[in-house]
Amino acid sequence: MWKTVLRRFLVMIPQLFILSIIVFALGKMMPGDPFTGLITPNIDPSAIERLREEAGLNDPIPVQYKNWMVRIFRDGDFGKSYTYKMPVTSLIGERAANTLWLSLLTLIIMYLIAVPMGIYAGRYQNSRFDKAVIVYNFISFAVPLFVFALIVLLIFGYRLGWCPTTGSVELGIEKGTLAYALSKLHYMIAPAITAAVLRTTYTVQYLRNEVIDAKNQDYVKTARSKGVPVNKIYSHHIFRNSLLPIAAFFGFQITGLLSGSVFIETIFGYSGMGELFISSICSRDYSVINALVLLFGFLTLVGSLLSDIIMSAVDPRIRIE
Amino acid sequence: MESEKLLEIKNLHTAFKLQNEYFDAVDGVDLTLYKNEVLAIVGESGCGKSTIANSIVGLHNKNYTKVSGEIIYNDENLVEYSEKQLNEIRGKEIGFIFQDPLASLNPLQKIGIQIEESLIYHTDFDKEQRHERMLQLLDQVGIINPKRTANQFPHQLSGGMRQRVLIAIALSCKPEIIIADEPTTALDVTIQAQILDLLTELQNEINAGIILITHDLGVVAQTSNRVAVMYAGQIVECADTIELFKNPLHPYTRSLLQSVPQADSQEELHVIQGMVPSLKYLERQGCRFAPRIPWISESEHEKNPVLHEVSKDHFVRCTCWKNFHFKDDGGSKI
Numbered sequence: 001m002w003k004t005v006l007r008r009f010l011v012m013i014p015q016l017f018i019l020s021i022i023v024f025a026l027g028k029m030m031p032g033d034p035f036t037g038l039i040t041p042n043i044d045p046s047a048i049e050r051l052r053e054e055a056g057l058n059d060p061i062p063v064q065y066k067n068w069m070v071r072i073f074r075d076g077d078f079g080k081s082y083t084y085k086m087p088v089t090s091l092i093g094e095r096a097a098n099t100l101w102l103s104l105l106t107l108i109i110m111y112l113i114a115v116p117m118g119i120y121a122g123r124y125q126n127s128r129f130d131k132a133v134i135v136y137n138f139i140s141f142a143v144p145l146f147v148f149a150l151i152v153l154l155i156f157g158y159r160l161g162w163c164p165t166t167g168s169v170e171l172g173i174e175k176g177t178l179a180y181a182l183s184k185l186h187y188m189i190a191p192a193i194t195a196a197v198l199r200t201t202y203t204v205q206y207l208r209n210e211v212i213d214a215k216n217q218d219y220v221k222t223a224r225s226k227g228v229p230v231n232k233i234y235s236h237h238i239f240r241n242s243l244l245p246i247a248a249f250f251g252f253q254i255t256g257l258l259s260g261s262v263f264i265e266t267i268f269g270y271s272g273m274g275e276l277f278i279s280s281i282c283s284r285d286y287s288v289i290n291a292l293v294l295l296f297g298f299l300t301l302v303g304s305l306l307s308d309i310i311m312s313a314v315d316p317r318i319r320i321e
Numbered sequence: 322m323e324s325e326k327l328l329e330i331k332n333l334h335t336a337f338k339l340q341n342e343y344f345d346a347v348d349g350v351d352l353t354l355y356k357n358e359v360l361a362i363v364g365e366s367g368c369g370k371s372t373i374a375n376s377i378v379g380l381h382n383k384n385y386t387k388v389s390g391e392i393i394y395n396d397e398n399l400v401e402y403s404e405k406q407l408n409e410i411r412g413k414e415i416g417f418i419f420q421d422p423l424a425s426l427n428p429l430q431k432i433g434i435q436i437e438e439s440l441i442y443h444t445d446f447d448k449e450q451r452h453e454r455m456l457q458l459l460d461q462v463g464i465i466n467p468k469r470t471a472n473q474f475p476h477q478l479s480g481g482m483r484q485r486v487l488i489a490i491a492l493s494c495k496p497e498i499i500i501a502d503e504p505t506t507a508l509d510v511t512i513q514a515q516i517l518d519l520l521t522e523l524q525n526e527i528n529a530g531i532i533l534i535t536h537d538l539g540v541v542a543q544t545s546n547r548v549a550v551m552y553a554g555q556i557v558e559c560a561d562t563i564e565l566f567k568n569p570l571h572p573y574t575r576s577l578l579q580s581v582p583q584a585d586s587q588e589e590l591h592v593i594q595g596m597v598p599s600l601k602y603l604e605r606q607g608c609r610f611a612p613r614i615p616w617i618s619e620s621e622h623e624k625n626p627v628l629h630e631v632s633k634d635h636f637v638r639c640t641c642w643k644n645f646h647f648k649d650d651g652g653s654k655i
Binding site for chain 2: 120217218219222223224225226227229230236237240241255314315316317
């Protein structure tokens with residue numbers, strides 16, 4: 001098993017390498033560069049030109065790529081943000097933590113909502129609860145994130161004032177204290193619930209179908225013929241068998257959360273990677289864009305690896321020897 | 322039969338819901354299982370044999386099924402039992418062996434756990450005793466290396482081994498009755514023979530009554546003491562196995578036996594005309610087998626066929642057997 005994990009990590013290296021080329025090329029294909037925004041009628045064009053020359057933007061693109069790669073491997077340096085004038089690693093580091101916490105909370109809330117919903121809907125198929133779940137599923141699938149997020153902001157942020165409407169932590173609280181952590185949580189809750197509620201669709205639907213499928217399986221009949229009480233049949237036999245597609249979807253969920261964070265963080269003004277991503281694209285902040293996409297790519301690959309590991313832990317038939 | 326009655330089924334009706342209407346799949350079956358015997362129920366697919374089996378311990382989905390009549394076990398009517406009461410009987414008093422051994426085992430659980438499961442609910446064994454009993458059971462059903470098998474998953478076993486595991490599950494609490502629902506259908510012929518031998522051997526050991534459901538007359542001849550032949554939800558003939566094979570009376574039984582390939586015969590295989598009527602369109606008046614032997618005149622059948630005891634312990638439904646002949650057989654009487 002560990003051998004397989006190691007092998008998967010090794011396979012990631014060429015994948016990330018190819019990704020880095022594509023990302024770099026795409027960045028360069030965008031019109032303009034970080035200094036385009038500085039151009040005003042009052043500025044000397046030769047000054048801009050000097051800045052470009054200093055930043056190495058006038059070199060041939062392959063050379064720029066080579067320089068970037070060399071710096072990463074030699075110094076672990078992803079470059080400096082052109083906009084924020086600080087190293088990319090420390091810029092991202094802080095926001096990456098924000099996004100990861102937000103994603104984790106979203107994931108937890110999502111499963112807390114979706115798993116019981118899917119299981120009960122499947123167990124009591126065609127009941128009123130089941131029908132309500134189906135309606136909920138249609139709505140959560142159809143409503144766009146930005147619409148729903150704005151409604152949540154309007155109602156809970158502005159009208160009721162239960163949650164902050166922007167930011168990721170209260171200003172002026174000392175780092176590392178309990179109050180700081182609580183404040184962070186307070187700022188996270190609204191975006192996390194918003195994202196979680198809209199992400200439940202797949203999990204609920206798959207789980208419901210799997211439970212309905214599983215309860216008609218022969219092994220459930222065997223369990224019943226052994227005299228196992230219904231509740232135990234659900235907890236021992238049906239539940240685990242129904243989890244397989246959920247485990248398979250886990251990696252996909254992580255990817256979805258990261259790409260979803262772009263919207264959710266922008267709308268809630270939550271300073272995470274998603275928000276940084278959008279703003280860095282707008283200002284052509286190459287070094288930040290490249291580092292972020294590489295990080296997203298890496299997390300996505302890790303997510304799919306995780307879901308493979310979970311799958312094999314749940315299902316002995318696909319267990320990796 | 323002088324021995325003790327284990328299970329008595331009286332006038333059992335099991336109806337399934339089809340488009341909001343209930344149709345009897347088992348239509349007034351009377352059947353008695355005695356201690357120490359193997360009672361075979363034979364019939365085509367869809368004739369209601371498995372339905373009887375599932376009705377005995379209430380394994381049907383209650384939303385779509387209605388069971389009425391009496392199933393007497395230990396002087397109590399199982400039809401009226403609640404799910405909780407039935408759970409006391411299932412696995413403990415009545416063990417089940419199913420048809421498809423791969424599908425009937427939970428793919429995600431180790432064999433050992435699946436065998437121990439019924440011990441959890443029906444015995445007060447502690448963990449070690451359960452483990453001990455589980456290994457003993459695996460040994461009893463002829464698994465060569467019980468310790469190894471107990472730690473394996475169903476997909477790692479062969480078909481025959483899986484069926485042995487299912488038998489071990491059924492045996493785990495030393496039940497009085499074992500219901501084997503087509504236990505050999507999914508197995509190839511050599512394994513079939515092994516499993517049947519095992520069943521008979523175990524039956525002699527634990528003195529349980531076995532209800533063997535099958536459509537394979539070879540299996541019947543090999544293992545059972547008594548046979549009930551079913552057609553379209555009713556028992557059409559019931560007799561001792563030897564008597565039935567020597568002296569089959571009902572046209573359906575005779576046609577079935579005629580359809581079994583014989584190794585030394587060059588004749589073309591007999592085919593029973595027509596099809597089993599579907600539940601919904603089944604003619605519930607008159608002899609249900611009549612449409613499949615149209616050359617027999619209507620007057621030979623009873624209006625409302627009942628089981629007649631033609632000789633001791635040999636029951637036949639309807640009167641059409643008296644003058645039955647095969648179609649190309651010119652009308653000779655039996």
